[in-house]
Amino acid sequence: METKKTVLAVAAAGTVAGVAGLVLLASPAGAGEAPPALPEIGPEALVESVLSTTELPALSGAVSLENNLGLPVPGLSEMGQDGAVRVFTDGNGKHRLQLPSDGGETTVIDDGKTVWVWDSVDRTVQKTAHGAEGKGKAETPLESRFADPATAARELVDTMRADSTVAVDGTARVAGRPVYQLVLAPQPDERTLLREIRVSVDSETRVPLQIEVLANGQADPAVKVGFTEFTAGPQDASLFQFTPPAGAEVTEQTPDKEFRGESAEDLFAGLDIEPYGEGWDTVLTGTVPADLLTSQLPTGPRGEAGPGGNPLDLLGTIGKEVSGDFGTGYVIKAKVGTALITEDGKVALGFVPEEVVTEAVNQMK
Amino acid sequence: MTTAPVRAPLPRLLRSELRFMLRRPRTLIALLALAIMPVIAGVSIAIAADSMGGGRNAAIEGIASMVEGNGMMLPVLVLLLAVTMLLPLIGSMWAADAIAGEAATGGLRNLLLAPVSRVRLLAVKAFGVATLSLLAVVVMAVVSVLAGVVFLGGAEMVTVSGTTLPFTEALGRVALLVVAVTVQVWAVAAVALAISTCTDHPLVVLAAATGGIIIFTVLGEIPSLDWLHPLLLTESWEAVADVARDPLPMNGLTEGFLRAACYLVIGYSLALARIVTRDG
Structure with a gap:
């Protein structure tokens, strides 16, 4: 009879472990975790460091969008449901985006010279050469204004301060990475429906990892777009090359x-x-x-x-x-x-x- | 562990259980049916390109649109279709036979009265069910690869992401798919085995497993119950299609694997508790 008791104890422990595992899987990662301890930073310094990283570093990640607007936005809601958009960039102007669509995938690859768009549902490839247009973009006045991030940051924060309170509201974790939370809130006399805009800035790379828009009287963000996975580091060069697969219909487009x-x-x-x-x-x-x-x-x-x-x-x-x-x-x-x-x-x-x-x-x- | 003076060596027991199960005509018919399905799918897609689309869920449609002329995608489509109902049902059928089936024919009574460890008895039965489930998935995958290459052509796999994988890498993806699907079938079979220890009627087990899968699928479709969705085993079944994406996203597959492992542990634990307390 001793063995029967032992077996029953093992069985009970197994059941409890299994149920606990399921509950653990269901609870969001990082919940209840203490916010990371990061060195203090002022809002100007934080904005400046964000602006000074004009080009994204090499990274891979997944971005998802949660839309709680109370208004159906075609295309947007699908993105959140179908899964995340996967993003890769080598930090040198080559990008790869993989968007879920109708169970298939739309892959956009910018290899530096050509932009390829693959659609798995129709199995078509669209090819667009960069041409002169890409270079022209880099010389836009907007970028040159950001050439001096410190001034730009100060100006930006000053402009925002006129109507809003800008503050660094502690730290948190986004996609498992420690972030600073920059909070823009309207001054009390502003007649807006928004309560605040919360930008989570990665403490290491200073890339904004998540933006949340919170409306009055709403606990959950109305719009939340951000990384659910984020890994900084060099990416495999083959990710940014594309050869149209056999049987795909290729159409060439001129910009x-x-x-x-x-x-x-x-x-x-x-x-x-x-x-x-x-x-x-x-x-x-x-x-x-x-x-x-x-x-x-x-x-x-x-x-x-x-x-x-x-x-x-x-x-x-x-x-x-x-x-x-x-x-x-x-x-x-x-x-x-x-x-x-x-x-x-x-x-x-x-x-x-x-x-x-x-x-x-x-x-x- | 109990009083048996001489115990039969475990490998011999496992071998005899497998031989016993494989000799049953219904096992062979089930395996044959699983082997025919990919052939039919391959031929019908080769004849009529658009025969697979329409009225299905998005994940299946996404893969279906990639199969034409892309034979290595056929195993992905076939196993994705089969994992939602067919394979779990066959796994449950074997689990139903293992305990409840024996009870219905009176065989279990002798086994329970004999000086045999009940833990050992359950282990041998669970092994038989798990091995046959693996065999079922492997049969489907192998026939799909052959049917795909023969009827649809293309030894390379064009992934959903638009990249082309060489044959060996494509085979690796199919192997991963087999593992992912098998684990899901094992999870259903483990729960079915627990039900099987509670009843003398194999049909009850099958009905409960079918009903359970349908209820889980329906619950998964209701958006207001999204807090419940991560607990549902059926939620991770679509993720097996991730093997056709490039680079391979492991999140969905890992989560599905862990979820299935939880159900597996719960199922076997309950089966164990019931079999040791069961009267002969």
């Missing part, structure tokens, strides 16, 4: 300057975007041609029944109809912001409550 530059600018010019207000309650206002709102929507890409009707009908289903001095319009509310679109084509949106967008639309001519 179309007209399409990328001018027409997008034209579109923005047509929208006539103007900011209203400043700081956190900036509202972007603009107009869309009224005929665009009443035009018939195309049906779905695969010929299935599309939403049908015109954009105004669509707005009516996702937004709330309101009327005021501006006439009639639709308000679309998300956790972090509000958009107002009137029937005559005025558009206003910002990280603000409904009264501020209404105010912005009212002052428009």
